[in-house]
Amino acid sequence: xxxxxxxxxxxxxxxxxxxxxxxxxxxxxxxxxxxxxxxxxxxxxxxxxxxxxxxxxxxxxxxxxxxxxxxxxxxxxxxxxxxxxxxxxxxxxxxxxxxxxxxxxxxxxxxxxxxxxxxxxxxxx
Amino acid sequence: xxxxxxxxxxxxxxxxxxxxxxxxxxxxxxxxxxxxxxxxxxxxxxxxxxxxxxxxxxxxxxxxxxxxxxxxxxxxxxxxxxxxxxxxxxxxxxxxxxxxxxxxxxxxxxxxxxxxxxxxxxxxxxxxxxxxxxxxxxxxxxxxxxxxxxxxxxxxxxxxxxxxxxxxxxxxxxxxxxxxxxxxxxxxxxxxxxxxxxxxxxxxxxxxxxxxxxx
Numbered sequence: 001x002x003x004x005x006x007x008x009x010x011x012x013x014x015x016x017x018x019x020x021x022x023x024x025x026x027x028x029x030x031x032x033x034x035x036x037x038x039x040x041x042x043x044x045x046x047x048x049x050x051x052x053x054x055x056x057x058x059x060x061x062x063x064x065x066x067x068x069x070x071x072x073x074x075x076x077x078x079x080x081x082x083x084x085x086x087x088x089x090x091x092x093x094x095x096x097x098x099x100x101x102x103x104x105x106x107x108x109x110x111x112x113x114x115x116x117x118x119x120x121x122x123x124x125x
Numbered sequence: 126x127x128x129x130x131x132x133x134x135x136x137x138x139x140x141x142x143x144x145x146x147x148x149x150x151x152x153x154x155x156x157x158x159x160x161x162x163x164x165x166x167x168x169x170x171x172x173x174x175x176x177x178x179x180x181x182x183x184x185x186x187x188x189x190x191x192x193x194x195x196x197x198x199x200x201x202x203x204x205x206x207x208x209x210x211x212x213x214x215x216x217x218x219x220x221x222x223x224x225x226x227x228x229x230x231x232x233x234x235x236x237x238x239x240x241x242x243x244x245x246x247x248x249x250x251x252x253x254x255x256x257x258x259x260x261x262x263x264x265x266x267x268x269x270x271x272x273x274x275x276x277x278x279x280x281x282x283x284x285x286x287x288x289x290x291x292x293x294x295x296x297x298x299x300x301x302x303x304x305x306x307x308x309x310x311x312x313x314x315x316x317x318x319x320x321x322x323x324x325x326x327x328x329x330x331x332x333x334x335x336x337x338x339x340x
Contacts (some may be wrong), residue, residue: 006240011232012141018228019148026220029210031157031202035164038195039148042171045187049180054249055242059179060257060295075244077179078253079295085183086300087311093190093198094318100202101325107206108332114211 009050016043028115030103034096041092045085052081137177144170155210161199168192182296256299 020043023036057075058064060082064073103113110118147167154160168191175184239246292298300308 002240003236006243007235007238009241010235010238012145014228014231014235016144016148017231018224019152021227022220022224023152025223026217027210027213029157031199031206032160032210034199035151035160038164038191039151039167042168042187042191045183046171046174049175049178049183050241051239051246051248052180053178053242054244057179057244059181061181062293062295076257076295078249079256079299080248080253082180082183082296083299083304085180086186086296087307089183089186089190090311091314093195094315096195097198098318098321100198101322103202104205104329105325108329113206 010047013043013047013050016046030106030113030115031100033115034099034103037099038092038096041088045088048081048085048088052078054078133177137174140170140174140177144174155212156208157203157210158200158208160210161196161203164199165192165196168195180296182294256295256303 017040020036020038020040023039024033027033027036054075054077057077058073060076060079064076065071066073106118107113110121112118112121144167147163147170151160151163151167154163169188172184172187172192175181175187239248292302
């Protein structure tokens with residue numbers, strides 16, 4: 001029981017990650033693959049952010065007072081995962097934009113965005 | 126456990142259920158338009174959970190960039206390509222096997238992980254305290270300091286340089302000051318991606334015009 005309460009966040013995140021992974025490897029539509037990659041990416045962000053949470057802590061912005069009692073907070077959640085993930089989100093969108101531009105070009109050249117049809121056209125040549 | 130804690134737990138459980146439901150629906154979806162919109166919703170739900178996990182900066186960025194810009198980019202791509210995906214093969218046994226094995230390996234790995242919210246986790250005991258302590262006294266002092274030493278300009282500047290950056294939000298101070306080069310690198314990545322997208326899409330209109338002339 002203690003394990004379940006302490007580790008459930010990782011398991012949910014792993015489930016989401018594997019859903020994204022499944023879409024990437026099992027679906028043949030290129031846009032669907034990018035969507036799967038996006039789901040995977042967000043799950044990784046969530047994994048890092050859950051590791052930064054400290055019980056009883058609050059967001060690391062100083063000085064922090066409780067909104068009803070007015071007490072000053074002494075414990076804070078870890079700011080470092082947030083910093084890493086802020087960078088990762090922006091880089092993730094940059095790679096997504098790049099992938100989508102490539103898909104547009106592939107559609108122009110082959111007239112389709114289904115992986116198997118593209119491969120079949122390649123074999124014919 | 127107080128009433129607020131119970132309420133937060135209920136909201137978290139609801140959010141996680143919605144995240145799982147959205148992700149599994151996206152897998153089955155063949156209408157790409159709906160799949161893209163659901164991806165935006167997935168991002169936004171993720172951002173909501175991040176807010177509860179004390180990471181407001183990341184939540185804002187995810188909601189704006191992940192749920193906003195990424196969705197717009199994907200919709201633009203749909204407009205230029207096609208909206209419907211072909212039906213997938215009946216029962217893809219190999220991908221399911223691979224996914225289950227990878228998932229099992231990852232779950233096995235979590236048994237050695239520190240528990241959720243554990244204050245003694247290695248991530249919270251190493252350099253985090255340095256960043257926190259460097260900024261904490263500085264922010265609390267600087268208000269009092271500013272009042273006292275209004276004319277001693279050199280001294281106050283020196284103390285800011287020495288004790289931290291004087292930004293109340295520690296995430297901002299780490300991102301923009303302690304790890305400023307990282308952020309510069311990030312900007313270079315965006316710049317490169319922008320150039321790449323421009324180069325890939327540059328000749329679109331010209332090529333289409335040529336095709337129309339020939340046809």
